[in-house]
Amino acid sequence: MDAAKQIENLRKELNRHNYNYYVLNAPEISDRDFDMMMKELEKLEHEHPELDDPYSPTHRVGSDINKAFEQHVHQRPMLSLGNTYSIAEVDDFLHRTRESLMGEEFSIVGEMKFDGTSISLTYRDGRLVRAVTRGDGERGDIVTDNVMTIKSVPLQLNGSGWPQEFEIRGEIVLPWKAFDRLNAEREFNEEPLFANPRNAAAGTLKMQNSAEVARRGLDAVFYYLLGDNLPCDNHYDNMMEARKWGFKVSSEMKLLHSIEEVDRFIEYWDTARKELPVATDGLVFKVNNLRQQLNLGYTAKSPRWAIAYKFQAERALTQLRFVSFEVGRTGVVTPVANLEPVLLSGTIVKRASLHNADIVRTLDIHEHDMLYVEKGGEIIPKITGVDTDSRLPDAKPVTFVTDCPICGTRLVRVEGEAAWMCPNKWGCPPQICGRIEHFVGRRMMNIEGIGEEIVVILYQNGWVNDIADLYDLHTHRTEIEALPGFGPRTADRMIDGIEASRQVPFERVMYALSIPFVGETVAKKLARSLGDIDSVMNAGVEALTAIDDIGPRIAESVQEYFNNPVNRDIIERLRRAGVQMSMPKRDDADSSDRLAGKSIVISGTFSKHSRDEYKDMIERHGGKNVSSISKKTDYLLAGENMGPAKLQKATSLNIPIIDEDTFLKMIEND
Template sequence: MSPAEAKKLIESLTAELKQHNYNYYVLAMPTIADFDFDKKLEQLNVLEKQFPEFADPDSPTQKVGGDITKEFVTVKHRWPMLSLGNTYNAQELLEFDQRVRKAIGDNFEYVCELKFDGLSMSLTYENGKLLRAVTRGDGTKGDEVTTNVRTIHSIPKKLAPGNYPDMFEIRGEVFMHLKAFERLNNERIDAGELPYANPRNFASGTIKLQDSAEVAKRPLDCFLYFLYTDKPVFKTHWESLQAVKQWGFHVNEHSRLCTDINGVMEFITKWDKDRFGLSYDIDGIVIKVNSYAQQHELGFTAKSPRWAISYKFKAERVETELLEVTYQVGRTGAVTPVANLKPVQLAGTTVKRATLHNADEITVRLQLHEGDTVFVEKGGEIIPKIISVNLDKRKPGAKPIYYITHCPACNTELLRQEGEAAYYCPNDEGCPPQIVGKMQHFISRKAMNIDGLGDETIDTLYQKGFITHISDLYNLHQHADELKQLGRFGEKSINNMLEGIEKSKQMPFEKVLFGLGIRYVGETVAKKLVAHFKNIDNLMAASTEELTAADEIGERIAQSITTYFADETHRREIEELKASGLQFVAEEREVKLASEKLAGQSFIISGVFERFSREELKEMIEQNGGKILSSISAKLNYLVAGDNMGPAKLEKATKLNIPIISDAELLAMIK
């Protein structure tokens, strides 16, 4: 392949994979199979190694995130990030229009933009490269969150060559799409963690995380909407929006240039109705005078510009009757309460259910009683939320509603662990929703990805008595004739299902471990455990202390794993799956030694490091001939210690006189 052909193919693959990443992580709407994506990524990786001069610094092959931020640096805004004045009705908007006309006359235009419900962000670019990202803060100064913002797919880290200033600032809003929010919140509920109330809170909480590797796992997006430069580049705001879009920035497509206030009113009316069809939340419309010269003439008040205003939509609220509170049991046993309502129209849809989150919501905040009349609102929530109770309409003698004490599916007494919001059912081997949920999780795309099997099929097979454990899937071939008698399955679909099950035996250990559905063991944790313990026997035998020695494994995860493997039923299930031929040993990759400077030396890595992840430090040690141990003993040569290391490890290492070194000292040994 010629260099010119390679350059063209690298650029094409990079653009295509970036779009697929955006579709998958940000919109939660993938348009390509995982296998096909991985093949294209592999092709790009090979080409970049052959022709490194054509590789994009922001290539999909590059690791995103990984830096730890101990504390955010406060940065003063070069141009203050002022808030806009708000209005909630047409009369106040007309008064704003009159003030503008009085100051600059009748010859002007407005730009109308959607008002995104997210987190305001200021981005500074120098010579086309992202230099700094700062939150609004108090409007005068904010937190620098550059490392975290670099993980957002839609924010360019480096612009293509173009006609833009050497230095400029662009403002925008970081937000999360509704489908992505719903998926992540469901994962938190499944893991027994408190869900976020709305996408804005989730986005805001994510940007303030100190580990950018964690930020990278959460699908944030960003619309950019205002440009600041030292010297005027454009005459109007509308002109600048079109230009920054050409430079590569993500600009919302629903803006409109209006010649008068009537056009503004039409735009507001349209989006007050159509906003519910968007993939993200908006809470109003922003109206700006278009001409920069006229903006300058209008000036500012102490708090906000006189040339712009935001029209806030009223959150739709309706009154309806609470029929009953029911409870859903997730695959991890978490029990979630749901309010069932008398059907009512809200935000363009018929609402029959509302979230109640947890026990405190029922008994403390709302103090719900049977048959209560409740106010329901649909603001930033995916499903509606009960805001309050109309006490004037409470029925005489109505009984208070208390959170259930026993599982609605199997009648086992519910538990609530200290520090957690959710109650959960501990009967994971006998509770039908948990059994079915775990098998559905096992076959899912991110776990074993078994073709020919879906959630409904799993439910049917369970109801008919063919499967009660994951391991039963691998004995289904013995029941092929019986399955044909059910009528629901044709011969072709049965063959596809059995072929998919057989093929899944080749899935790597990390997928199998994730598929088991151990509480708090998600995709990333499963990979870390496999990398550290290498096989299932080592993992099952590991103590809590040995587990926390693994990268990113904390006390809560370690306790969950030891509890899981202490159950004899789970151990028998592992043996059944082993006998069926599933992979319970890590795929060993060949370690090419950079040197043998650490040959014969053993290490344990503990704590948090600023410059490297623990996995990166582990690779450095192994690539230079060193060995990683799982627990502290007299055989250990060095403890590489970062911040927040467990006191028990420190005490044990000190007692055994084991040298405690920093990551800098480790690097010095290698160099």
């Protein structure tokens, strides 16, 4: 293949992987494979300067811009770092630095390269005024509201001595404990699991619901201070000052004075990093002196005074025992590679999801193949390849099942997706039990005493075939007490838990129903916007899509669910059992139509009420909360530290800007 064609193909592939990584948060290849591909393109472009293109991936930084957010141009570009997987290349970087500084002595700051999503915070007069993602390096998304929910981000600085205005950069991360909790919830709800904390942090930071962002437990670690009139002339001391102001600065940051110290730092953290509470994918080495940084300068895409060393992903080769096909609550069939146990990143790996039929086909897995399993920064094991050289001569390819492995029903392909599902919703045991398990879960009906194993026992004995049957379980009390391992106390706990669930609020009941594509947040929006189950059941697609964050796919799924006579019968039985089927009635004194038909955008921070309380007030008085400003916006409710872009847009469209005192007067009784 000629060079021009090679370059064209590499650019296409790298652009595609950039999009998957930064926009979709769904990378298809490892960081190392991406870096190797980028280095190959850089080499070819260097050898063929006549084929250079300003739009080549080598000339830009990948973008995570989400069009739902306002953008802000970085005062100083957020460049990427040159990186390597070789200690020798780190040593070469140090030798080049010494040569560029004409033999002048210099020290290096060694830091952890935390695996999250980059952020830039701007402070003015000691207060946070703006948080912007890295974006494409030139501009990023304003995510101030979400960042303000992160407890490790100071909103007002401590002590004194900070510049009147400065920027600090860092990484938004999701600690392992929070990541494990989040994935456990997603697994229970049969939502796709996050592959690693980086994807989870990036996805969380771009959520429209800041309350959900706060719940997920993001953290932030800071690593670079920028601005005029910085307190010190070197990077390390500046970060120590930032720590005094209230910023979380890694305690692993260390001042190094020789190549030997740098090498020891790498060797130590190559193993010790596994004990850290957050994910890391490497180390960063920076020239400490700011004057020397300035003299060393930048290339088009990275500083010459810093380099990233990336850890090798842990990889193991183990034999496939068999592929099982597992049916979830929604009927989706997932292939799972069952492996000979292998130690990887400190844990024994026995199973790894193969996700769907397309991945099984792409990997071309055969019976008893030797498979490469990786974790690296990933907590979830994944199959990355096959050792075809060791394949048995008579091994047959693994093929995706055509019928449900449990009930035998012919599988159907999910339109627009790679998933196959069993359509036998009311006769397939894993689907029936899965819906019951979901219903009794802590964040749904919170029925104590009934877990996964007990649900299976109740179903197998014929006592609970759907969620409404739970409310007749008391009629089987004697039989339950007679089961091995059960007794009066176990039965009491179950029956009491079911009784208490009658008081669970309607918005949680909506979530508990297992309506496809209706998660916790959407369930709350449906309940709060429509008020009761009858309104939800009878709402058309147009009425449903008028609710914030509900698109056609969700609306059609809701309508299809309630058009099914089986589901309607279950709803009526739940209603007769006393389950909450409407939002609590509000005191008329707390509600009015003063804001009827008015669309209001909320921005900034407030002193008299929280943002969520103001959103509730808007809805109670007939108004509608909207997230972005347009010609249809009636008011901008502005608090402190609101984004300047929102203010500018409201002003340009002549939209009235009101403060919280004005808003409260608008809704108060005459």
